[in-house]
Amino acid sequence: xxxxxxxxxxxxxxxxxxxxxxxxxxxxxxxxxxxxxxxxxxxxxxxxxxxxxxxxxxxxxxxxxxxxxxxxxxxxxxxxxxxxxxxxxxxxxxxxxxxxxxxxxxxxxxxxxxxxxxxxxxxxxxxxxxxxxxxxxxxxxxxxxxxxxxxxxxxxxxxxxxxxxxx
Amino acid sequence: xxxxxxxxxxxxxxxxxxxxxxxxxxxxxxxxxxxxxxxxxxxxxxxxxxxxxxxxxxxxxxxxxxxxxxxxxxxxxxxxxxxxxxxxxxxxxxxxxxxxxxxxxxxxxxxxxxxxxxxxxxxxxxxxxxxxxxxxxxxxxxxxxxxxxxxxxxxxxxxxxxxxxxx
Numbered sequence: 495x496x497x498x499x500x501x502x503x504x505x506x507x508x509x510x511x512x513x514x515x516x517x518x519x520x521x522x523x524x525x526x527x528x529x530x531x532x533x534x535x536x537x538x539x540x541x542x543x544x545x546x547x548x549x550x551x552x553x554x555x556x557x558x559x560x561x562x563x564x565x566x567x568x569x570x571x572x573x574x575x576x577x578x579x580x581x582x583x584x585x586x587x588x589x590x591x592x593x594x595x596x597x598x599x600x601x602x603x604x605x606x607x608x609x610x611x612x613x614x615x616x617x618x619x620x621x622x623x624x625x626x627x628x629x630x631x632x633x634x635x636x637x638x639x640x641x642x643x644x645x646x647x648x649x650x651x652x653x654x655x656x657x658x659x660x661x
Numbered sequence: 662x663x664x665x666x667x668x669x670x671x672x673x674x675x676x677x678x679x680x681x682x683x684x685x686x687x688x689x690x691x692x693x694x695x696x697x698x699x700x701x702x703x704x705x706x707x708x709x710x711x712x713x714x715x716x717x718x719x720x721x722x723x724x725x726x727x728x729x730x731x732x733x734x735x736x737x738x739x740x741x742x743x744x745x746x747x748x749x750x751x752x753x754x755x756x757x758x759x760x761x762x763x764x765x766x767x768x769x770x771x772x773x774x775x776x777x778x779x780x781x782x783x784x785x786x787x788x789x790x791x792x793x794x795x796x797x798x799x800x801x802x803x804x805x806x807x808x809x810x811x812x813x814x815x816x817x818x819x820x821x822x823x824x825x826x827x828x
Contacts, residue, residue, distance in 0.1 A: 517742045520730035522723055525794070526801060526810065527704040529817040531719070534701045535744060536821050537694040552698070556689055563687035575684045577702060627692070634693060638819050643693065646816045650696040652805050653813075654703050 526653075537634060544630035545623055553578060555627070557586055558612065558620045561596060566609040595619050693820075704801060711797035712790055720745060722794070724753055725779065725787045728763060733776040762786050 522528040541552055556576050561567055569587060573580050587610070590596040595616030598608045612620065635643035689695040708719055723743050728734055736754060740747050754777070757763040762783030765775045779787065802810035 517727070517734065517738055518730040519742065520726040521791070521794075522726055523818070524814065525798060526813065526817075527701070527708055527719055527798075528723060529814055529821075530697055530701040530704055532744065533817050533820045534694070534697040537697055541694055552694060556695060559687040559689055560684070563685040567684065571684055575686065577699065624688070627688075631692060631694075634820065637822070638816055642816055642819065645812060646693065646820075647691065647696060649805055649809055649813045649816070650693075650700050651690070652809065653700045653801065654696075655804070 540630055540634060541627070545626045548619070548623065548626070550623060553582075553586060554590060555623055557583075557590060558595065558616060558623070561610045562612050562617060562620050565611050566599075568607050568609065572610065590616070707797055707801060708794070712793045715786070715790060715793070717790060720749075720753060721757065722790055724750075724757060725762065725783060725790070728777045729779050729784060729787050732778050733766075735774050735776065739777065757783070 538552055541555075545555070553576070557572065557578075560572055560575055564571075569580070569583060572578070573583050578586070587596065587598070591598065595613055597611050597613055599611060600607070600609065631643075638646060705719055708722075712722070720743070724739065724745075727739055727742055731738075736747070736750060739745070740750050745753070754763065754765070758765065762780055764778050764780055766778060767774070767776065769776075798810075805813060
């Protein structure tokens with residue numbers, strides 16, 4: 495009944511992307527938006543299986559990662575960097591603080607601003623998460639062939655890079 | 662002030678995917694889950710710009726598409742096919758019905774079951790949406806080079822296809 499055990503088996507597909515069981519999908523499988531959404535749901539589901547025992551969801555992991563990489567980062571910069579609205583960020587920060595993984599200190603340059611830091615427990619938690627996330631990523635990458643993951647990441651980066659639009 | 666006008670310009674990037682403004686992103690840009698999420702947010706944002714005047718979001722579009730492709734489809738099959746939970750599907754169906762684009766009829770084989778059909782107005786609305794979605798897709802595809810979109814879709818299909826996992 496543990497998520498860890500389930501994750502050793504095949505990853506469930508959250509939805510159909512091609513005609514199966516007699517259901518026709520119309521133009522949906524040809525649309526990047528639909529396919530990106532289906533893939534994101536699948537990967538998040540597998541993430542949940544991989545790290546479920548830690549009770550961490552992807553936004554919390556991203557938050558630990560960015561605070562670890564940028565000690566003293568301000569909440570507003572976290573919002574901008576991760577694309578999380580301030581309204582959604584506040585409860586996430588409180589939760590990580592409540593779990594003893596993060597602290598908010600006054601910024602030494604600006605008394606009103608907050609500076610975020612991981613605690614020693616937070617750093618240890620993040621290291622543990624990295625150990626769980628790596629096999630999760632590898633398991634999914636195995637579906638794409640030897641160079642498939644690299645090509646996928648390159649294309650996804652091209653899609654979100656604004657400058658590419660000007661070409 | 663219209664979404665249509667905005668959509669003619671560059672698509673906004675919802676979040677950073679690489680170090681910018683001095684913020685380091687850690688391992689996030691190397692994770693498929695993080696990148697898929699950022700791309701999905703970007704594509705949904707562009708979808709909103711493209712069809713914003715129609716007040717249609719991607720799940721409503723998918724619903725119109727699948728009912729059009731499968732006249733008489735049952736709500737349970739829509740749930741399974743699109744990966745939308747029944748709880749989330751019910752208000753979506755009511756909304757499309759309220760806008761005069763869809764009707765629920767009794768299934769001729771099973772009196773208790775519902776059969777979904779688009780109205781003539783629903784079919785016309787979907788045709789109008791296709792005209793808006795095609796340039797939205799092309800605008801994003803332009804970021805990926807001539808064959809980039811095809812390769813991306815192929816990789817995304819491989820990622821969600823369960824059988825590929827057995828290789």
